[in-house]
Amino acid sequence: MSGQKLYFSKNWNLKEYNIKAYMASGGYEGLRMALKMDPKDIIETLKKANLRGRGGAGFPTGVKWSFMNRNSGKQQYLVVNSDEGEPGTFKDRYIMERDPHQLVEGMIIAGYTLGCTVGYNYIRGELVQAIACMDRAVQEAREAGFLGRNILGSGFDFEIYNHPGAGAYICGEETALIESIEGKKGQPRMKPPFPAAFGVFGMPTTVNNTETVSAVPHIIREGVDEWNKYGSPKAGGTKLYCISGHVKRPGVYELNHNITLKEIIHDVCGGIRDGKQLKAVIPGGASVPVVRANELDFMMDFDDPKRMGTMLGTGAVMVMDETVCMVRSLLNLLRFYHHESCGQCTPCREGTGWLEKVVRRIEEGNATREDVDMLWGVANNIEGNTICALGDAAAWPTKAFVTKFKEEFYDHVEKGRCPFDPIYRREPARTQPGPYFA
Numbered sequence: 052m053s054g055q056k057l058y059f060s061k062n063w064n065l066k067e068y069n070i071k072a073y074m075a076s077g078g079y080e081g082l083r084m085a086l087k088m089d090p091k092d093i094i095e096t097l098k099k100a101n102l103r104g105r106g107g108a109g110f111p112t113g114v115k116w117s118f119m120n121r122n123s124g125k126q127q128y129l130v131v132n133s134d135e136g137e138p139g140t141f142k143d144r145y146i147m148e149r150d151p152h153q154l155v156e157g158m159i160i161a162g163y164t165l166g167c168t169v170g171y172n173y174i175r176g177e178l179v180q181a182i183a184c185m186d187r188a189v190q191e192a193r194e195a196g197f198l199g200r201n202i203l204g205s206g207f208d209f210e211i212y213n214h215p216g217a218g219a220y221i222c223g224e225e226t227a228l229i230e231s232i233e234g235k236k237g238q239p240r241m242k243p244p245f246p247a248a249f250g251v252f253g254m255p256t257t258v259n260n261t262e263t264v265s266a267v268p269h270i271i272r273e274g275v276d277e278w279n280k281y282g283s284p285k286a287g288g289t290k291l292y293c294i295s296g297h298v299k300r301p302g303v304y305e306l307n308h309n310i311t312l313k314e315i316i317h318d319v320c321g322g323i324r325d326g327k328q329l330k331a332v333i334p335g336g337a338s339v340p341v342v343r344a345n346e347l348d349f350m351m352d353f354d355d356p357k358r359m360g361t362m363l364g365t366g367a368v369m370v371m372d373e374t375v376c377m378v379r380s381l382l383n384l385l386r387f388y389h390h391e392s393c394g395q396c397t398p399c400r401e402g403t404g405w406l407e408k409v410v411r412r413i414e415e416g417n418a419t420r421e422d423v424d425m426l427w428g429v430a431n432n433i434e435g436n437t438i439c440a441l442g443d444a445a446a447w448p449t450k451a452f453v454t455k456f457k458e459e460f461y462d463h464v465e466k467g468r469c470p471f472d473p474i475y476r477r478e479p480a481r482t483q484p485g486p487y488f489a
């Protein structure tokens with residue numbers, strides 16, 4: 052944590068998150084510098100900065116940008132993925148609500164580098180405040196001459212459209228998102244062709260996460276060496292981590308990539324609340340495998356979590372103390388994936404339903420040991436057999452929960468009930484209001 056520098060939070064302590072405040076702290080300097088650079092050099096800079104995609108997979112951004120052919124002669128599009136649907140993730144909303152201009156600036160630099168004249172920012176529909184902040188930021192940038200025709204006399208034209216989604220998790224998947232922008236039902240496309248060849252309206256398109264694009268102006272302005280000081284060997288810069296659950300101080304924190312999960316929970320967030328013991332942590336959003344309390348000694352970058360069989364994902368850390376029933380928390384995740392499956396691929400449409408049904412049976416005390424063992428097989432039949440990764444996102448946590456907390460699953464079977472709090476206990480239903488309501 053020492054030596055850490057805040058990139059994303061510079062304006063957070065200012066009362067107004069407007070363009071004046073942003074420019075007072077060096078905002079739009081990165082754009083001025085970028086417009087004087089050769090786009091190829093900007094891509095090389097991002098490669099050297101080890102900027103990895105913050106949408107979940109950690110794909111190197113410089114490499115992704117190099118897939119776009121600037122001279123295709125076609126209309127090209129930039130798409131920012133602000134759908135932020137991964138449960139536990141709430142960082143992109145903070146960027147848009149608290150410091151929207153860094154995203155606007157990042158989008159203009161990306162548009163210039165990739166040869167796009169149009170950028171869509173696809174924002175989760177429920178984030179009304181974020182949409183309002185982004186609309187205001189785009190208008191301010193236009194009035195200041197950073198958007199529109201001939202930006203800062205460079206001859207480059209660029210326009211941004213904020214596009215609200217309708218709250219479907221699947222529309223965060225980049226090709227479903229593209230379908231949704233086109234006005235169609237949000238269902239993932241088969242790949243290849245990838246968006247760089249066939250994206251929005253069939254034109255070359257680059258899709259990046261909000262946090263990824265927001266990092267670009269800082270890299271250009273501060274320089275690669277400065278940026279890399281705060282990362283780990285294979286992941287440059289700082290990262291926004293969203294910590295929720297049973298810690299004393301939950302929230303969004305901007306931290307170095309080389310911090311460990313243990314340090315985040317105990318040093319940054321003050322440890323476990325109410326004097327309870329830590330039981331389990333989901334380190335990167337609902338889709339990534341859970342780890343036990345004794346498996347926290349890994350760096351929160353894109354590679355080190357693999358040592359514990361897990362992933363950084365979106366950096367959404369969900370902390371569970373000893374009072375949490377692991378069967379019920381898995382049921383909660385599976386209900387989500389079953390509900391959000393778009394239904395296009397049979398293994399995901401049917402498999403997520405089966406997973407939910409079987410885990411519910413275990414939680415309610417109506418299952419056998421064979422049911423517990425069957426979960427692994429059902430998950431395996433989904434994994435890798437679907438067009439997009441939503442199926443994997445349901446299979447990975449299932450396998451990890453069952454493997455790491457198998458005894459707790461069997462305990463539900465043996466006792467014929469949930470050993471935790473009484474919601475699912477087989478007790479006679481209360482038909483009369485108790486004295487509390489009298």
Ligand SMILES: Cc1cc2nc3c(=O)[nH]c(=O)nc-3n(C[C@H](O)[C@H](O)[C@H](O)COP(=O)(O)O)c2cc1C
Pocket residue numbers: 103104105106107108109110115132133134135136137220221222223224225226258259260261263264439440441444
């Ligand atoms: C089911 C599903 C949901 C996703 N939801 C999001 C999301 O809400 N936001 C996001 O940035 N990426 C999401 N992704 C990942 C995107 O498909 C894509 O990889 C990402 O936007 C690329 O940006 P990056 O390279 O900057 O990480 C999702 C993927 C899947 C399979």
